[in-house]
Amino acid sequence: MTDQTALFEYLLRLGDNTLVLGHRVSEWCGHAPVLEEDIALANTALDLIGQTQMWLGLAGEVEGAGRSADDLAMLRDVWDFRNLLLVEQPNGDFGQTLMRQCLFDVFHVELLTELTRASDGNIAAIAAKALKEVTYHLDRSSETVIGLGDGTEESHRRMQAALDLLWPYVGEMFTPDAVDDAMHAARIAPDLTALRSRFDIRINDILTEATLTKPDSNFAQSGGKTGFRHTEHLGHMLTQMQWLQRAYPGATW
Amino acid sequence: MYAQMVTSEATQDDPEKLAVFQARIDAGEKVEPKEWMPEGYRKTLIRQIGQHAHSEIVGQLPEGNWITRAPTLERKTILLAKVQDEAGHGLYLYCAAETLGVSRDELTEMLLDGRMKYSSIFNYPTLTWADMGAVGWLVDGAAIMNQVPLQRTSYGPYSRAMIRICKEESFHQRQGYHIMMKMAQGTPAQKKMAQDALNRFWYPSLMMFGPSDKDSVHSAQSMKWKIKMNTNDELRQKFVDQTVPQAEFLGLTVPDETLHWNDEKGGYDFAEPDWSEFFDVIKGNGPCNTERLAARNKAWDDGAWVREGLMAHAEKKRTAKLAAE
Numbered sequence: 394m395t396d397q398t399a400l401f402e403y404l405l406r407l408g409d410n411t412l413v414l415g416h417r418v419s420e421w422c423g424h425a426p427v428l429e430e431d432i433a434l435a436n437t438a439l440d441l442i443g444q445t446q447m448w449l450g451l452a453g454e455v456e457g458a459g460r461s462a463d464d465l466a467m468l469r470d471v472w473d474f475r476n477l478l479l480v481e482q483p484n485g486d487f488g489q490t491l492m493r494q495c496l497f498d499v500f501h502v503e504l505l506t507e508l509t510r511a512s513d514g515n516i517a518a519i520a521a522k523a524l525k526e527v528t529y530h531l532d533r534s535s536e537t538v539i540g541l542g543d544g545t546e547e548s549h550r551r552m553q554a555a556l557d558l559l560w561p562y563v564g565e566m567f568t569p570d571a572v573d574d575a576m577h578a579a580r581i582a583p584d585l586t587a588l589r590s591r592f593d594i595r596i597n598d599i600l601t602e603a604t605l606t607k608p609d610s611n612f613a614q615s616g617g618k619t620g621f622r623h624t625e626h627l628g629h630m631l632t633q634m635q636w637l638q639r640a641y642p643g644a645t646w
Numbered sequence: 647m648y649a650q651m652v653t654s655e656a657t658q659d660d661p662e663k664l665a666v667f668q669a670r671i672d673a674g675e676k677v678e679p680k681e682w683m684p685e686g687y688r689k690t691l692i693r694q695i696g697q698h699a700h701s702e703i704v705g706q707l708p709e710g711n712w713i714t715r716a717p718t719l720e721r722k723t724i725l726l727a728k729v730q731d732e733a734g735h736g737l738y739l740y741c742a743a744e745t746l747g748v749s750r751d752e753l754t755e756m757l758l759d760g761r762m763k764y765s766s767i768f769n770y771p772t773l774t775w776a777d778m779g780a781v782g783w784l785v786d787g788a789a790i791m792n793q794v795p796l797q798r799t800s801y802g803p804y805s806r807a808m809i810r811i812c813k814e815e816s817f818h819q820r821q822g823y824h825i826m827m828k829m830a831q832g833t834p835a836q837k838k839m840a841q842d843a844l845n846r847f848w849y850p851s852l853m854m855f856g857p858s859d860k861d862s863v864h865s866a867q868s869m870k871w872k873i874k875m876n877t878n879d880e881l882r883q884k885f886v887d888q889t890v891p892q893a894e895f896l897g898l899t900v901p902d903e904t905l906h907w908n909d910e911k912g913g914y915d916f917a918e919p920d921w922s923e924f925f926d927v928i929k930g931n932g933p934c935n936t937e938r939l940a941a942r943n944k945a946w947d948d949g950a951w952v953r954e955g956l957m958a959h960a961e962k963k964r965t966a967k968l969a970a971e
Contacts, residue, residue, distance in 0.1 A: 412719075416714065419713050419714060419722070419726055420713075420714055422706065422710045422713050422726060422729050422730070423706035423707050423710035423729065423733075423941070423945070424710075424941065424944070424945045425945065425949065426945065426946075426948065426949020426950075426952040426953055427949060427952070427953055428703070428733055428736060428737050428740075428750075429737070430949075430952075431706075431730075431733045432730055432733050432734060432737070435726055435727075435729065435730035435733070436730070438726055439723055439726055439727060439730070442719055442722055442723050442726070443723060445719060446719050446720070446723075449719075462719055463718045463719055463720075466719055467717075467718070486948065487948070487949065487952045488952070537956075539959070540955065540956045540959040540960070541952065541955045541956065541959070543959050543962065544954070544955025544956060544957075544958045544959040545951070545954050545955050545958045547951045547954070547955070548951055548952070548954065548955025548956075548958070549955075551951065633714050633715055634714060634715070636715055637715060637716075637717040637775055638717055638718075641833065641835055641836070643833075644717075644832055644833050644835070644836055645828060645832060646717035646718055646721055646775070646825075646828055646829075646832075
């Protein structure tokens with residue numbers, strides 16, 4: 394794998410994570426449990442889609458084939474997507490959405506913090522901008538997970554169920570492969586093993602305060618960031634997200 | 647206009663107090679929450695502001711319908727930001743209503759069980775991407791006609807909410823028109839979508855102003871109190887006069903064969919919408935009434951455990967803090 398190919402793949406991972414999660418969160422618009430949450434969810438989605446424009450824009454430049462961020466978002470099929478399996482999981486109830494957000498946010502904050510020191514100036518600059526937004530996302534998602542975990546019996550039960558459901562998707566974030574190794578060697582991406590220990594410390598604190606029990610098994614599903622095997626959910630999301638671009642090729646909007 | 651056919655409440659207050667109150671309104675003073683106000687003024691405002699707030703909230707749904715299908719990342723962010731603004735408008739307005747002695751939860755329950763209404767326009771479906779353009783251009787355009795004068799309304803909190811809302815609404819209208827321009831200048835399919843959207847939204851937009859109220863005693867009372875600033879017909883005329891040239895610029899045809907410029911009055915003559923359709927929609931028989939209310943009820947019911955959970959947690963923290971002191 395050349396460095397350029399690895400860099401393109403890596404940027405797709407960053408951009409597809411924010412694209413797919415931003416899309417998922419945007420599905421809540423108008424349907425949240427309370428008005429303030431509706432506004433906050435829309436804010437999160439807006440930040441993530443804004444980050445997508447930057448990551449996929451840069452990916453297109455690195456690829457050098459003339460593809461824009463929109464081309465990459467709207468005209469690739471499932472197997473070309475490089476997002477983590479975690480972020481394509483359906484919203485479920487509000488608790489499941491916020492648990493997914495919190496697990497991703499802890500990873501995202503740690504990752505972006507490292508990327509602000511990347512040897513590539515563009516990546517460092519995007520990471521610095523995104524980190525400000527994502528720090529707020531984590532404040533909010535962790536507080537909500539804590540509030541609902543340590544709320545009523547029902548809210549506790551639902552949050553524990555969400556954690557149990559999503560935990561198998563945590564491992565993929567920290568399992569390095571050839572792309573991660575190449576990016577680490579190029580002093581762009583961090584060592585994912587070290588990142589995992591920092592994730593564990595943070596997430597343990599949150600889960601303890603939320604009175605939730607971390608599942609015993611560290612079994613990890615995989616296949617999202619390599620694109621080898623996504624879940625069935627992603628295809629349905631793309632069907633909706635890409636529909637206009639696919640149905641009316643070449644139109645400008 | 648997000649508040650339609652708000653009938654003014656009768657008031658049986660001391661005539662002397664009423665006269666002093668009216669003199670303040672006539673002098674252009676603002677009425678603030680803790681000051682004396684006639685009971686009818688307070689109740690009418692609750693109904694009007696509440697209906698307006700509900701319209702913002704239900705109004706999230708027809709546009710929210712297209713967020714996940716927006717054609718580009720930029721369009722997606724703009725639409726999401728716009729629908730988020732509407733939630734924000736709902737929030738300001740519920741806060742303004744709370745200053746009159748009614749809680750947000752009480753108002754919400756009245757919306758959900760059908761005791762309070764929201765604007766008829768949000769009971770129409772959004773079927774193509776061009777509808778996102780038409781809603782911004784026509785629906786927000788009609789809303790602005792009413793909301794700009796309401797910035798001068800006599801009730802302070804309502805007036806201040808309107809000032810903030812108007813700033814955002816004019817952005818909404820421009821983004822809608824921008825979508826329409828892209829569509830009208832686009833491929834034949836896009837142009838067809840744009841015309842189809844105008845065909846479907848023209849008359850429902852005219853209905854937003856409500857039926858003629860030139861002889862209504864309720865409207866006269868509201869206008870005297872400066873809760874309502876113009877008659878429905880005045881606003882509708884202004885809307886048509888503004889919108890027809892915009893449609894011409896787009897190369898689209900307003901679906902009204904009788905439409906023509908009247909030199910004498912300095913405005914367009916145009917066909918009235920089908921008011922029986924309007925009354926059907928108000929009664930709950932619009933194309934989407936059932937879905938819209940069901941969506942709001944579902945959000946509220948599904949969210950109950952979240953609200954209860956977060957309240958319970960806050961209570962635990964409060965108790966723990968007290969115990970520590």
